[in-house]
Amino acid sequence: ADAILAAAGERRIVAVVRDEHRHAWMGAALDALLAARPDTIVVEMGLPQSDPRGSLYVATHGAARVCGEAAAEAITGAEA
Numbered sequence: 001a002d003a004i005l006a007a008a009g010e011r012r013i014v015a016v017v018r019d020e021h022r023h024a025w026m027g028a029a030l031d032a033l034l035a036a037r038p039d040t041i042v043v044e045m046g047l048p049q050s051d052p053r054g055s056l057y058v059a060t061h062g063a064a065r066v067c068g069e070a071a072a073e074a075i076t077g078a079e080a
Helices: 002-008 024-036 065-076
Strands: 014-017 041-044 056-059
Touching: 014 024, 014 065, 041 065, 056 065
Parallel strands: 014 041, 041 056
Antiparallel strands: none
């Protein structure tokens, strides 16, 4: 995890999760990431069950490619 944070440098991190509430390891990893980088954007690709977290939280309510593209557009303000 430290190597990933170091590689990111000052760039914003986007953490993409799916059904994070079902997997304790995923929640723990996201907690650690947000503790180290509270400016992280969190994209939930499944149906959101947890409270929104991160500096920006995007819930796509699905994991289809079009949902990911819509999330990317919402984050960047650009159309794919």
